[in-house]
Amino acid sequence: MSHWIMGIFAGLLGLAGLLMAGAARDFGILAFGLSLSLFGVLFCWWMIKTAYDEAERGTDTAREQP
Numbered sequence: 001m002s003h004w005i006m007g008i009f010a011g012l013l014g015l016a017g018l019l020m021a022g023a024a025r026d027f028g029i030l031a032f033g034l035s036l037s038l039f040g041v042l043f044c045w046w047m048i049k050t051a052y053d054e055a056e057r058g059t060d061t062a063r064e065q066p
Contacts, residue, residue, distance in 0.1 A: 007047055014040020 017036030024030035 003047060003051065007044055010040045010043040010047070012040075013037075014044075 014037040017033045017038075017040060019033070021030050021033030021037065024033060
């Protein structure tokens with residue numbers, strides 16, 4: 001359940017970053033907003049990767065045990 005909460009939180013951070021970048025009037029806010037949205041996307045991708053890695057490890061151990 002915590003994976004869902006962290007994924008939703010990262011998605012909201014990414015969306016907030018895009019909104020900040022879209023309304024930016026200077027380069028600092030633009031860079032921070034784009035960085036925040038990039039962090040949200042990369043964090044979600046990392047969570048998906050770890051979920052698939054855990055699933056693969058679970059099926060491998062199930063095959064090895066009689």
